[in-house]
Amino acid sequence: MIRERLHCELLLAMVMAMAMAMVEKTSSSLLLLLLFDLFLSICLFAKLDASVDADNAAVERFRSYLVIPSVHPNPNYAPAVEFLLSQAQDIGLDAQTFEFAENKPVLVLTWKGKNPLLPSVLLNSHMDVVPAEKEKWKHDPFAAVLDEKGDIYARGSQDMKCVGMQYLEAVRRLKAKGFKPLRTLHISFVPEEEVGGVNGAEKFVPSEEFKALNVAVVLDEGLASPNETYRVFNGERSPWWLVIRATGAPGHGSKLYDNSALENLIKSLDLISSYRASQFDLIKEGLAAEGEVVSVNPVFLKAGTPTPTGFVMNVQPSEAEAGFDIRLPPLADPVAFDKLIAEEWAPASRNLSFTFKQKVTVRNKKGLPCLTATDSSNPWWLLLKDSITKAGGSIGQPEIFLAATDARFVRDEGIPAFGFSPMANTPILLHDHNEFLNVREYLKGIDVYCEIIETFSSYGGPDDQSKTSSHTEL
Numbered sequence: 001m002i003r004e005r006l007h008c009e010l011l012l013a014m015v016m017a018m019a020m021a022m023v024e025k026t027s028s029s030l031l032l033l034l035l036f037d038l039f040l041s042i043c044l045f046a047k048l049d050a051s052v053d054a055d056n057a058a059v060e061r062f063r064s065y066l067v068i069p070s071v072h073p074n075p076n077y078a079p080a081v082e083f084l085l086s087q088a089q090d091i092g093l094d095a096q097t098f099e100f101a102e103n104k105p106v107l108v109l110t111w112k113g114k115n116p117l118l119p120s121v122l123l124n125s126h127m128d129v130v131p132a133e134k135e136k137w138k139h140d141p142f143a144a145v146l147d148e149k150g151d152i153y154a155r156g157s158q159d160m161k162c163v164g165m166q167y168l169e170a171v172r173r174l175k176a177k178g179f180k181p182l183r184t185l186h187i188s189f190v191p192e193e194e195v196g197g198v199n200g201a202e203k204f205v206p207s208e209e210f211k212a213l214n215v216a217v218v219l220d221e222g223l224a225s226p227n228e229t230y231r232v233f234n235g236e237r238s239p240w241w242l243v244i245r246a247t248g249a250p251g252h253g254s255k256l257y258d259n260s261a262l263e264n265l266i267k268s269l270d271l272i273s274s275y276r277a278s279q280f281d282l283i284k285e286g287l288a289a290e291g292e293v294v295s296v297n298p299v300f301l302k303a304g305t306p307t308p309t310g311f312v313m314n315v316q317p318s319e320a321e322a323g324f325d326i327r328l329p330p331l332a333d334p335v336a337f338d339k340l341i342a343e344e345w346a347p348a349s350r351n352l353s354f355t356f357k358q359k360v361t362v363r364n365k366k367g368l369p370c371l372t373a374t375d376s377s378n379p380w381w382l383l384l385k386d387s388i389t390k391a392g393g394s395i396g397q398p399e400i401f402l403a404a405t406d407a408r409f410v411r412d413e414g415i416p417a418f419g420f421s422p423m424a425n426t427p428i429l430l431h432d433h434n435e436f437l438n439v440r441e442y443l444k445g446i447d448v449y450c451e452i453i454e455t456f457s458s459y460g461g462p463d464d465q466s467k468t469s470s471h472t473e474l
């Protein structure tokens with residue numbers, strides 16, 4: 001639009017200048033004015049052209065990262081690290097690579113602040129992505145196809161290669177305009193988030209290498225928002241991956257008897273299903289937000305005696321198993337929940353036993369829920385809100401993230417962390433088929449990070465009256 005208007009203005013100015021120069025009646029001052037207008041238009045046009053080129057280059061760099069298949073179950077991180085290192089070199093950032101587990105690199109890029117003694121700002125993203133069923137996608141999930149609407153289709157376009165690249169693009173832009181941070185800024189790229197972070201952030205965050213970064217605040221991933229308002233997360237639910245196993249006497253398929261493995265397991269499924277409905281009702285009735293209830297979803301059922309064409313139909317099996325993905329909100333009581341599982345959902349009295357494939361309890365060292373403060377006691381919250389607004393974005397009430405992210409490890413250490421992925425007007429497609437992000441939202445997100453980085457890294461601390469009114473010790 002602006003481009004077209006400038007085109008018209010440019011053309012008009014040129015035509016008028018020529019016409020008036022030819023008609024001798026024109027006063028020389030009017031001609032000068034017109035020439036000046038022409039000059040201004042050319043300058044503006046050149047500037048706009050340069051910024052369009054810069055945006056296109058940023059989009060191409062994003063696509064280059066997306067096509068690197070750092071995908072589970074066996075992600076090869078080397079090409080991703082190599083690409084990010086080349087970006088760091090191009091931008092002019094220091095780089096360190098750590099390996100807390102073999103072939104699971106953690107990359108930390110650093111932009112040193114004018115006062116490196118001040119605690120730093122850390123922008124985190126994970127390099128790994130979940131698998132994609134290629135044949136069920138419109139486009140190859142690792143081709144980063146850019147369609148005519150400006151949508152980029154790729155696994156990781158929302159979760160969360162977008163964020164990692166937006167951090168880098170924002171730094172690139174701030175450096176180009178001559179900005180110098182007061183606080184040091186670190187940008188970390190970690191492996192293995194999608195499988196719980198055991199060989200990634202869980203080892204990195206408690207390490208000496210992390211301590212040396214002297215981190216004051218962390219930004220990590222959030223979720224897309226289908227409307228204009230960005231979402232922000234200050235806590236997350238704890239994943240408990242429960243497997244219930246039932247045993248019982250086998251018997252003829254025609255016989256009614258008590259305590260068969262499947263009958264016992266189905267009783268558990270009934271109880272769990274009612275519990276699930278009660279939690280879901282709270283959301284449906286508007287009494288709780290999604291992140292405030294316990295979710296429990298069956299994820300596998302295993303039973304029966306297989307044959308080449310199906311299952312034996314007249315034998316009641318002697319064992320059966322069911323798996324559940326359970327998520328506990330920060331304020332749920334883990335002890336009471338353990339009791340519910342042991343006494344009602346999987347009691348030994350019904351020939352049931354249970355194990356956990358994952359049992360995370362997001363509690364800090366004092367046993368309290370890890371929530372980042374979102375009131376005036378936390379200057380980073382005020383700065384985050386202000387900078388998003390300043391960038392022209394709107395931000396919703398802080399929420400509890402439904403799933404788990406690496407932010408839990410830093411909150412656990414008592415460091416404030418926000419989950420934020422600047423994707424407004426975007427359907428939530430993480431882990432889904434046809435994950436995409438529109439170029440417009442991607443570029444808008446870079447503007448937002450420019451503001452955040454500028455604001456966070458300029459914050460002098462509690463005495464910095466120009467930046468915040470809060471007096472919280474950092």
Ligand SMILES: CSCC[C@H](NC=O)C(=O)O
Nearest residue numbers: 194195196239358403404
């Ligand atoms: C047990 S940690 C699993 C982490 C994973 N994170 C993103 O999807 C999740 O399922 O929440």
Ligand SMILES: [Zn+2]
Nearest residue numbers: 159160193221
């Ligand atoms: Zn993610």
Ligand SMILES: [Zn+2]
Nearest residue numbers: 130159194430
């Ligand atoms: Zn994910």
